[in-house]
Amino acid sequence: xxxxxxxxxxxxxxxxxxxxxxxxxxxxxxxxxxxxxxxxxxxxxxxxxxxxxxxxxxxxxxxxxxxxxxxxxxxxxxxxxxxxxxxxxxxxxxxxxxxxxxxxxxxxxxxxxxxxxxxxxxxxxxxxxxxxxxxxxxxxxxxxxxxxxxxxxxxxxxxxxxxxxxxxxxxxxxxxxxxxxxxxxxxxxxxxxxxxxxxxxxxxxxxxxxxxxxxxxxxxxxxxxxxxxxxxxxxxxxxxxxxxxxxxxxxxxxxxxxxxxxxxxxxxxxxxxxxxxxxxxxxxxxxxxxxxxxxxxxxxxxxxxxxxxxxxxxxxxxxxxxxxxxxxxxxxxxxxxxxxxxxxxxxxxxxxxxxxxxxxxxxxxxxxxxxxxxxxxxxxxxxxxxxxxxxxxxxxxxxxxxxxxxxxxxxxxxxxxxxxxxxxxxxxxxxxxxxxxxxxxxxxxxxxxxxxxxxxxxxxxxxxxxxxxxxxxx
Numbered sequence: 001x002x003x004x005x006x007x008x009x010x011x012x013x014x015x016x017x018x019x020x021x022x023x024x025x026x027x028x029x030x031x032x033x034x035x036x037x038x039x040x041x042x043x044x045x046x047x048x049x050x051x052x053x054x055x056x057x058x059x060x061x062x063x064x065x066x067x068x069x070x071x072x073x074x075x076x077x078x079x080x081x082x083x084x085x086x087x088x089x090x091x092x093x094x095x096x097x098x099x100x101x102x103x104x105x106x107x108x109x110x111x112x113x114x115x116x117x118x119x120x121x122x123x124x125x126x127x128x129x130x131x132x133x134x135x136x137x138x139x140x141x142x143x144x145x146x147x148x149x150x151x152x153x154x155x156x157x158x159x160x161x162x163x164x165x166x167x168x169x170x171x172x173x174x175x176x177x178x179x180x181x182x183x184x185x186x187x188x189x190x191x192x193x194x195x196x197x198x199x200x201x202x203x204x205x206x207x208x209x210x211x212x213x214x215x216x217x218x219x220x221x222x223x224x225x226x227x228x229x230x231x232x233x234x235x236x237x238x239x240x241x242x243x244x245x246x247x248x249x250x251x252x253x254x255x256x257x258x259x260x261x262x263x264x265x266x267x268x269x270x271x272x273x274x275x276x277x278x279x280x281x282x283x284x285x286x287x288x289x290x291x292x293x294x295x296x297x298x299x300x301x302x303x304x305x306x307x308x309x310x311x312x313x314x315x316x317x318x319x320x321x322x323x324x325x326x327x328x329x330x331x332x333x334x335x336x337x338x339x340x341x342x343x344x345x346x347x348x349x350x351x352x353x354x355x356x357x358x359x360x361x362x363x364x365x366x367x368x369x370x371x372x373x374x375x376x377x378x379x380x381x382x383x384x385x386x387x388x389x390x391x392x393x394x395x396x397x398x399x400x401x402x403x404x405x406x407x408x409x410x411x412x413x414x415x416x417x418x419x420x421x422x423x424x425x426x427x428x429x430x431x432x433x434x435x436x437x438x439x440x441x442x443x444x445x446x447x448x449x450x451x452x453x454x455x456x457x458x459x460x461x462x463x464x465x466x467x468x469x470x471x472x473x474x
Contacts, residue, residue, distance in 0.1 A: 006068045007418040009387060010428055012411045015337050016387060023350075023383040024068065027376050030061075031072060034080070038100035041083060043076040047377055052094040052103050055081055055113045056168050057377035060307045062120050064384035066127035070419055074124055075133060078117075082140050089147030091117075093166075105165070112166035114186045115148050117141055118193035125200060129398035129421055134197050138206070141194065148187065157240060158220050160184050168307075169249065169285060171365070172300035173292035177235035177243040181225050185233075185252035188217045192256060200399075218258050225253070231266035246276065246287035247300075248308050254315035264319045271312065271328070281335035282328045283312050284356035296355060297362025303353035304335070304362070310381040313390060322393075326408050329382075329390035335359065336382050350379045388415065394427070396420065403427065404449045410436050410471070420446075429471075436471040 006024040011017050029048045034040030045061055046053045058077055065072040084102070085091050092102035092111030104111050118141060125134055152160040159179040164170055167182050174180070191214035198207030225233045227242055233250035234242035250267065253259060259267065270276040276287045285300040285308065286293045297303030309332050316325045338359035340348035352375035353362040364370040388394055392413050393406040398420050405427060414428035426441040427448075440448065440462050449459040452471060460469070 005071060007388075008416040009392060009414075010416065011387075011391065011413045015341075016333060016391065019333075019337060019340060019350075019383045020387050023376060023380050026350075026374055027065075027072065027380065030376060038096070038098060039083065040080045040095075040100060041076055043073055044080045045072075045077045045377070046097060047372065047375060049372070050097070052096050053080065054377070055091065055093045056116075056307075059114070059116045059120050060310070060381055061377045063123060063310070064380045064388075066124060067384065067388060067418065069128055075128070075130070078120065078124075082137060085140055085143065088150075089143030089145075090151075091144055091147075107170065108163050108165040110151055110166075112148075112152070112162050114166070114168060114183065115144070115190045116186060117144060118190045118197060122193045122196055122200075125197075126397040126399060127420075131200060131399070134200055138197065138201065141197070145190065145194065148190075152183075154179070158216070159224075159236065159240075160187055167249065169247070169300040171298075172247055172249075173245055173286060173290070174235055174243065174247065176237045177245075178238045179236040179240070180249065181221070181233045181235050182249035182252045184217065184221055184225070185249075185256045185258065188214055188221065188256035188258060189252070191217060218256070221253055221256075221258055226259070226263065231263070232270065233267070245292065246270075246290055248277065248283055248285050248312065251283075251312045251315050254318060255311055257318055261319070268316065268319065268321065268324075271316075271324075279356050280331070280358070281354055281356055282332055283309055288356070293356075294363075295357050297353055297364070298366065299353070299362070299364045302356050302362075303364070304332070304356050305353050305378065306332075306336075306382045307378040310385065313386065322390075322406050323408060326390050326393065329386040333382055333386065333391070336379070349373045350383070351375065352378065401446045402449065403446060404451070406451045410452075414438075434470055437468050438471065439466070439468045441466045 009017055009020050030045055032044050032046055034042060034044055044053055045058050062074050065074050081091050084095060093113035094103035096103055102111050152162050154161045160183055161179055162183050164174060167180050191210045194210035195207045195214060198210060224236060224240055227234055232246055233253050234244055237243055271283060272278040275289045277283045279288055281304045284302045284304055286302050292301050294301045313325045313329055335354055339354060339361060351361040352372040353364060355362045361368050361371045392415060393408055394415060395404040412430055416426045418425050423444040428439045430437055442462055442464055444464050446462055447459055448462045451457045
């Protein structure tokens with residue numbers, strides 16, 4: 001039997017487990033070794049059929065690769081981009097696979113990308129626990145932040161102005177928009193996590209610096225981009241008037257923790273509305289009742305992109321919507337599975353984008369041919385990250401030595417042989433003759449918090465070795 005060199009998941013729907021395991025196997029084709037010509041270091045991550053490495057794709061992949069960092073060294077993969085940083089702090093969105101030189105285009109002449117380094121590094125820190133790395137890369141993160149500010153910030157309005165393609169939604173119906181809500185909220189996310197990294201380093205000056213930037217941007221987004229009548233965030237035109245097209249970009253402010261509870265509840269309600277974003281496959285790029293919405297997807301005119309679905313689900317978690325996060329994750333993964341196992345009997349695959357109202361891939365630029373097959377750099381968020389974090393319900397922090405398990409339903413499920421640096425753990429729930437039991441195995445002590453159906457919650461120190469607990473006894 002071939003050894004499965006990745007953490008195993010247990011779940012009562014075997015199709016979920018199968019697509020999870022296949023994803024890890026397919027991902028081996030995405031890991032490459034750098035050459036003397038491209039200077040990409042020991043390892044880099046790239047879509048096999050692409051001609052360049054992409055920063056946004058690497059950002060998104062990091063959120064699931066951290067669960068197998070021994071075979072997919074996320075630090076090395078990110079360091080490829082830091083090594084390309086220019087004197088002015090610039091890090092471009094794409095670099096040619098052969099020459100290693102930045103790739104520019106007419107519609108994105110600066111090679112801009114969503115500025116998500118700090119969010120990615122904060123997540124990596126909690127999964128790998130390397131505080132030393134944060135100290136080493138912080139000067140690069142600061143230089144990158146300053147480059148974005150000097151290149152994109154409109155001093156008069158205080159908002160960031162970028163080409164539409166820099167939002168990763170280049171064909172979205174956002175005519176007349178100049179200040180995009182997603183890019184501005186992404187800078188708020190960046191500021192929020194820069195401050196959090198400052199706290200990790202116990203650097204009060206650094207933390208205060210970025211908290212100040214965060215609150216300044218948060219205030220602007222709250223006052224100008226929020227529409228009280230529609231309970232929605234909109235892009236702004238040149239005169240700072242709202243461009244009233246409802247797109248999934250409006251949910252980046254939730255990830256940035258910008259809305260208060262009242263506003264959050266209002267905009268989250270749109271995610272369940274079948275005329276807005278609550279279709280069969282959550283969440284389309286454009287609201288279903290928008291004139292620009294296309295049922296076949298047509299790129300950012302209605303397609304479901306796993307990276308954006310992942311973003312919305314992580315935003316929901318910020319407001320404690322764990323049950324909704326799980327429900328939407330399962331709906332989305334079923335849509336991915338329905339396309340992978342088509343009724344017609346044709347050979348299935350994973351896609352870059354999915355149709356919003358029916359099973360199958362979305363069209364991009366009028367054709368399915370433009371939709372990339374086995375685009376695991378982002379679809380792995382659905383089949384791996386959402387599977388571990390939202391379907392099974394595990395949240396891990398190595399520096400805190402904590403594993404939180406939000407058990408939404410008593411079923412046979414869990415994870416086996418999850419490597420946490422030098423500690424391998426197993427957490428499984430099963431029904432025995434004594435009732436529902438959780439079996440744990442660990443090489444080192446850690447703290448385990450279990451939240452069962454929102455009714456029972458307890459934190460226990462889990463010693464090295466094997467142990468078990470009966471849920472009825474908690």
